[in-house]
Amino acid sequence: MPLLPAAVPLSWYLLLSAVLFSLGVAGFLFRKNIITVFMSIELMLNAVNLSFIAFSYHLKQVDGQIFSFFVMVVAAAEAAVGLGIILTVYKNRSTLEIDEIDSMKN
């Protein structure tokens, strides 16, 4: 007795994961606010998590779930560091416009 109805095949999950990932990429590329960009990164990570879990269930292997835990841990750490950096950037430059933070140019 499968946990999910048979009407939801693997490809749906992968499709959803791909859509979420593409949304994350698009948000990363086209949004100007750093916080939004940051959220887009989280979205991409979780899109990947989704495909890990889906594969794990489909292949009846636990590796994918372990991987997704790893990704969550890294994402949490990254969120802490990233938010800290964003805060410092705002304090120093009083802007969160991503195009204005280009002191590494050339």
Place this chain on the structure above:
Amino acid sequence: MHQLWLIPVFPLAGFAINGLIGRKSGKNVVNAVAIGSVLLSFLWVLKALSAMGMFGAGMPEEAHVERYFTWIQSGTLNVGFDFAVDRLSAVMLLVVTGIGLLIHVYATGYMAHEGGYYRFFSYLNLFMFFMLILVLAANYLILFIGWEGVGLCSYLLIGFYFDKQFAADAGKKAFIVNRVGDFGYSLAIFLIVINFGSLDFGKVFEAAKAMPVDQGAGIFTAICLLFFVGAAGKSAQIPLYVWLPDAMAGPTPVSALIHAATMVTAGVYMIARSSSLFVHAPIAMDVVAIVGLATAVMAATIGLVQNDIKKVFAYSTVSQLGFMFLALGSGAFAAGMFHVVTHAFFKALLFLGAGSVIHAVGGEQDLRKMGGLRSKIPITFWTIVCAALAISGVPFTSGAASKDEILIAAFHHAPWMYWVGVITAGMTAFYVFRSVFMAFFGTYRGKAHPHESPLTMTGPLMILAVLSLAGGFLPIPHFLEPMFPKVLEESEKWLEYTAVASGLLGISLAYLFYVARPSLADAASKHFNGLHKLLYHKYYVDEAYDATVVEPIVQGSRSVLWKGFDIGIIDGIVNGIGHRAMNIGGTLRRLQSGNIRSYAAWVVLGSIAVILAMGLTGSIR
């Protein structure tokens, strides 16, 4: 064993001590070390030679060889670090250490007021070391060590006053011209290794004797001609003589020791040493004789009109070396070596006397600014006269004995050589007495206050004067006879008389021109203006060499090697790589816009490209 190695080691130790601590220690210490080391070396030569029976029972005809260690072992070639003494090197040893000792003593007086005192004496000791190595060598390679070493010391001492441009240039000239000769010498060594498989004098000469003459004629001629190229460089023969007159830029004791008495006779010694090879190469012998004679004539004619006292004696040295080569080329090796010895006496004396004159008149070398010094520096005057008599071949002096032997040998070789030699001997007498008369007779034309030199300088002068007069009675030709192939000895008396008459005629002409009727000299030089100019400018040989050799090399180096190859290719490659890296970096720099979103876009594009590539190559299953 006679511990021959001690002979060169004493001066080497003197060089090391003076070179290392001479600057700090006083002049007395430098003097003691410099003279003491040469004295010890001289005494050891005497001891070793008397132990071999040179002064008593008579020396054995075979060489006494001392083997110290194997230096080079390569295939069948075995070169040992060996010293040897036979009759030939015994004579040279005595000349080098004996004259060297006298000149060291003289130099302590002459150099007393000069800077770089310790440097001078350490170089001089180093020269003695290398010269003794050269003389003691038992094979061609050890000889080459000494050969190059004396060249180095010659360079260092010519350029002793290195803050003067002409002295530095003269040193360089000597060194570079000698390179040409050394190249010939090294080629000769290679040929000997190839053909005889050994470099030891004994083995090479044995093999040479065993080789059939007609079979080895070409090889012998090639080796001997190459040896002569080397000798022409070291002993200042045409066409490589140009360095020796310039070498007079060095201090006068150096001119006496290195550029008159010892080093420049190394070429003569080397050819006499190789006489077993030369007798198989009649063509090479003829070349030696003709080049020697031509050099003698050419240098003597130049010497006729020079006004620098040292230049006159320098050309005289070139000319006398030419006589020695004439003797060698005529097959009279013993006569040539005899002239080496007597020439060492009287030419060292001439130079030391000239040094004493220069010292007396405060550094002036121009004969036209001397004159009337006869009464002011009598010891110098009388000793120089002794040397001048000897070089002119006045009977019973040393020069007469050796020069007559050379001329007689030349007569038996080819009579025309004798006549040219006789005329040259007359010119020799003329130019030497011309400088004597110009310096010592008439009235003083300079500004300094001439004073006689100290005893350290006049002492060696007097000893050399005795040797110049009496050196002809040394039985050197007889002593050397067993070393060399026999020459027929049927001298006719008139040959000697003609040679002597020519010398006396030269002296009287010089007296006529420069003492009795001084106006005649000016008149003659005006009358033969073109000739005088040609001689005064030394046949424009230096200019010709400049135009044909020096300038093309300099210009070629500058335009092709420097501006073309070095700047164009070497620098071009290095700078080109740098520029290319900068260009690529400049292009890539634009990628780093500082815009995070463009980075991200590149990452996305890159990922897509990688995935596409993997898909296309089939890495994704």
